[in-house]
Amino acid sequence: TAGITQAPTSQILAAGRSMTLRCTQDMRHNAMYWYRQDLGLGLRLIHYSNTAGTTGKGEVPDGYSVSRANTDDFPLTLASAVPSQTSVYFCASSVDRANTGELFFGEGSRLTVL
Amino acid sequence: AQKITQTQPGMFVQEKEAVTLDCTYDTSDPSYGLFWYKQPSSGEMIFLIYQGSYDQQNATEGRYSLNFQKARKSANLVISASQLGDSAMYFCAMREGHIGQNFVFGPGTRLSVLP
Numbered sequence: 170t171a172g173i174t175q176a177p178t179s180q181i182l183a184a185g186r187s188m189t190l191r192c193t194q195d196m197r198h199n200a201m202y203w204y205r206q207d208l209g210l211g212l213r214l215i216h217y218s219n220t221a222g223t224t225g226k227g228e229v230p231d232g233y234s235v236s237r238a239n240t241d242d243f244p245l246t247l248a249s250a251v252p253s254q255t256s257v258y259f260c261a262s263s264v265d266r267a268n269t270g271e272l273f274f275g276e277g278s279r280l281t282v283l
Numbered sequence: 284a285q286k287i288t289q290t291q292p293g294m295f296v297q298e299k300e301a302v303t304l305d306c307t308y309d310t311s312d313p314s315y316g317l318f319w320y321k322q323p324s325s326g327e328m329i330f331l332i333y334q335g336s337y338d339q340q341n342a343t344e345g346r347y348s349l350n351f352q353k354a355r356k357s358a359n360l361v362i363s364a365s366q367l368g369d370s371a372m373y374f375c376a377m378r379e380g381h382i383g384q385n386f387v388f389g390p391g392t393r394l395s396v397l398p
Binding site: 202204209210211212213214217227228257259261263270271272273274276277 | 287289292318320326327328330333374376378385386387388389390391
């Protein structure tokens with residue numbers, strides 16, 4: 170069972186370059202999320218999508234963009250990477266139920282911006 | 284303002300003992316869900332337990348239980364009979380109903396189980 174697949178698992182990127190982190194789920198979940206995880210700060214929400222065709226901003230959206238063309242895919246794009254975007258990025262999805270649906274996570278993408 | 288507070292950056296517990304990981308939350312929404320996740324050193328996020336704001340009973344899942352005190356806005360995780368494999372980061376999280384899909388996490392507590 171695949172669940173959520175993220176790619177790449179790890180990447181080193183020069184500052185100023187663009188990068189797209191891919192996320193695909195096969196559970197037909199309506200809601201999808203992108204988080205970044207930094208030491209001491211836990212997971213912070215970057216962007217989310219309630220359903221295909223809609224997206225919303227989370228706590229730390231600046232410097233990132235997302236799209237949701239279909240149910241399965243939710244790519245995260247860094248248009249011009251900066252060193253402060255060095256982090257571990259997690260994609261997640263959930264069933265569209267108010268409150269009760271837990272998040273299912275991908276395995277994470279470790280990004281280093283030099 | 285922090286919606287989820289975990290005041291214990293690190294905790295130690297002896298194997299086979301019980302341990303409580305603290306979590307307090309802040310919301311004005313009467314409908315919300317509280318979650319705990321485990322992140323071992325391998326990095327994956329593992330869902331442990333869920334508590335709904337309207338649930339009358341505290342949630343339990345095997346050795347995990349959630350001590351839900353609604354008036355105090357606390358949702359502490361209790362792990363009974365700790366095992367070496369319980370050593371990990373533990374995150375408390377909340378999903379608020381009226382916001383829809385907003386799902387926020389606390390900073391986490393690192394639990395170390397000692398043999």
